[in-house]
Amino acid sequence: MKQNVRNSTFFAPRFTAMDADPITVARRLLGQRLVRVIDGVRLAGTIVEVEAYLGAEDRAAHTFGGRRTVRNEAMYLPGGHAYVYFTYGMHHCLNVVCGRRDEGVAVLVRAIEPTEGLDEMFSRRVKAGRLEELCSGPGRLTQAMAIGRSLNGVDLRTSDELFIERQASRQLPQSAFVQTRRVGLNRSMDESVLGLSGEFTNWWRAPLRFAMKGNAFVS
DNA sequence: CCCGTGATTTAT
DNA sequence: TAAATCACGGGG
Helix, strand or coil: CCCCCHHHHHCCCEECCCCCCCHHHHHHHHCCEEEEEECCCCCCEEEEEEECCHHHHCCCCCHHHHHCCCCCCCHHHHCCCCEEEEEEECHHHHHHEEECCCCCCCCEEEEEEECCCCHHHHHHHCCCCCCHHEEHHHHHHHHHHCCCHHHHCEEECCCCCCEECCCCCCCCCCHHEEEEEECCCCCCCCCCCECCCEEEECCCCCEEEEEECCCCCCC
8 A cells, every 4th residue: 555645744844954054054955855766655763873974175075186087977966966876886875965066065974764665675785684774774775675776976955866855853963873883984084184274184083973862773 | 904996086 | 809897685
């Protein structure tokens, strides 16, 4: 039975405050609701884990050094757009572009706590495991929600296929989330480099991963 | 720990 | 043209 999209939750207010810097947006995104609509069916979950990528000065960012390629072009769109890329020959990753046009900054969505369309999401996952593994990981959540390159560059503030609904009425207090180094980065980024700001920064150690404290759906 | 997988980037 | 890389996931 397909869920009728014309219900109250479908018209929940959109989360649109994505034109700030990626660290601010990362914290704001925790607790918001990521929504994917396919054939009128809602797939949704609460964002519980994200990572900030700081652009030209960030060794781990696809836009490091101001690099502009066909792949990362969407990351230079204005804040509020989606940057979806394909990696390791089999996984897609979803990023929320932040800041202003041409800044090249974004937030990677690493995990959500699934709340709607669980059956549909399980059926899309090759390995249907426990609920805690359904959308916990950047590649897992894109597979469960059928987020692929066709959604690269869409405006999350206006799209009816992929968007974010305002869930938490205010920003989470610092005590509600943990901050750690980012996952999956090459250790060569451990060397400190002189960033654009003129200060030495260690991008491997930089605490740019944000996760809701004690949440079982964090990857 | 290791490997599948293939687009993208970088080196030659 | 070839090699290396990769914001990962699944299996041992």
